[in-house]
Amino acid sequence: MGQERRFERTIGVDYSGAETAEASLKGLRVYQADGDALPEEVLPPAGPKKYWTRRGLAEWLVETLDGQVPTVVGIDHGFSFPMRYFERHGLPPDWPAFLEDFCAHWPTDGKYTYVDFVRDGSVGNGAARWGERHWRRLTEEATGSAKSVFHFDVQGSVAKSTHAGIPWLRYIRRARPQLHFWPFDGWNPASGASVIIEAYPRLWSTAYPQDDRTTDQHDAYAIARWLQDASATGELEKAFAAPEPESVAMTGQVEGWILDSSWPPVKKQRRRVTSTKAPASTTMPGYINRNRQEVLSKTGLPGDDHNQVLYLLKCHTCGARYGANGSDIFQRRCPECDGGRPGLGLG
Known part of the structure; x- marks a missing residue:
């Protein structure tokens, strides 16, 4: 389970x-x-x-x-904001209090108010609550x-x-x-x-x-x-x-903290997926085409198109699983719920 x-x-x-x-x-x-x-x-x-x-x-x-x-x-x-901001402006290290203080100086939720209006002093009092760009x-x-x-x-x-x-x-x-x-x-x-x-x-x-x-x-x-x-x-x-x-x-x-950031800082190796417009990427397990059909695995079985191999696909709408030529994956529609061509046999 x-x-x-x-x-x-x-x-x-x-x-x-x-x-x-x-x-x-x-x-x-x-x-x-x-x-x-x-x-x-x-x-x-x-x-x-x-x-x-x-x-x-x-x-x-x-x-x-x-x-x-x-x-x-x-x-x-x-x-x-960074701790330096709290220290510069003598603010308690308390987020709810920060929200109230910030909104009093940067009322950017007001009608007809641009952020730049506060920056240039036309609205609010942003000059009293400022920070450095390198912080x-x-x-x-x-x-x-x-x-x-x-x-x-x-x-x-x-x-x-x-x-x-x-x-x-x-x-x-x-x-x-x-x-x-x-x-x-x-x-x-x-x-x-x-x-x-x-x-x-x-x-x-x-x-x-x-x-x-x-x-x-x-x-x-x-x-x-x-x-x-x-x-x-x-x-x-x-x-x-x-x-x-x-x-x-x-x-x-x-x-505050960005979810999935780590301390101490480490350089994470993240899986990159080539653009779906590149044919080579469309047969990778995990690839999902615009019709919600996902590649689960390469079967190794021959397809019915020239030099093609069968792949196991799954529909993310109805859950159906079926076989398809690698060359068809990028445009495949589900044969069960989306009017796609019948799936190919898997043995």
């Missing part, structure tokens, strides 16, 4: 700090996986906005995380590549999304006080609790074929998919474990 899945639902959010809280943002993407089903994109409610707004997303999360289904949500912006949290050092939450205006920056997103963490926390914000509420969430974690898609995105998703879509997909896989295998429990030594864990409960 397989290990019991801890979370029945996983949600991945690729965040955006562009424009205002009410703006429809193409870069703000959400994917959700339920049970064993592959993650699907979640679109905003029907209305005038084509894409999610930050306000709309926060309201949707509050509605969705009602405690009925154990859920883990990964969001890719910083949840807190990094321990967890950012642990990943080896994550940028500082104060490093604005560069490629791959998370500074705007962090400064735009933190007030909405407070909003969600106030609306759903039973949610576990990891690791601030503890490193080991209680069984059955829904959890919100800080994610860094770069740790996981290369483990899954991008198919026809945009980069923003794929980052959200990868978060939801990794959380889903790790919940089923038990790897998520290991990722929840507090880093050692204790001093690092204590700092992490103030600065």
Whole structure:
């Protein structure tokens, strides 16, 4: 028997700090996986906005995380700031207090408020709560590549999304006080609790074929998919474990921690998958085509096409297993539930 899945639902959010809280943002993407089903994109409610707004997303999360289904949500912006920030501004090392203080100075959840309005002094008092671009949290050092939450205006920056997103963490926390914000509420969430974690898609995105998703879509997909896989295998429990030594864990409960980053920093070898457009990759075990057909194994049996070998495929929609030529895998549809050609015999 397989290990019991801890979370029945996983949600991945690729965040955006562009424009205002009410703006429809193409870069703000959400994917959700339920049970064993592959993650699907979640679109905003029907209305005038084509894409999610930050306000709309926060309201949707509050509605969705009602405690009925154990859920883990990964969001890719910083949840807190480096200890140097707390020291410079004389703040207690306490995350709930940090949220209140930050929102008082950076009201980026206000209507018609851009992050840059606070940066230039038009709104709020950002000048009184500033940090240096070279300051990094321990967890950012642990990943080896994550940028500082104060490093604005560069490629791959998370500074705007962090400064735009933190007030909405407070909003969600106030609306759903039973949610576990990891690791601030503890490193080991209680069984059955829904959890919100800080994610860094770069740790996981290369483990899954991008198919026809945009980069923003794929980052959200990868978060939801990794959380889903790790919940089923038990790897998520290991990722929840507090880093050692204790001093690092204590700092992490103030600065926040990126899930699956490790201390001391190590260079992890992560499985890379060649683009699904490259024929060689489509026969690799674990490859899933855009019709949700996964390669399980190479059988070694001859196919019915020239010089082809049979592969065992599995449909992620209905669970059917069948044989197919290697040359057909990239476009194969399930013969049981999607009108695909009959599967080939496996002996």
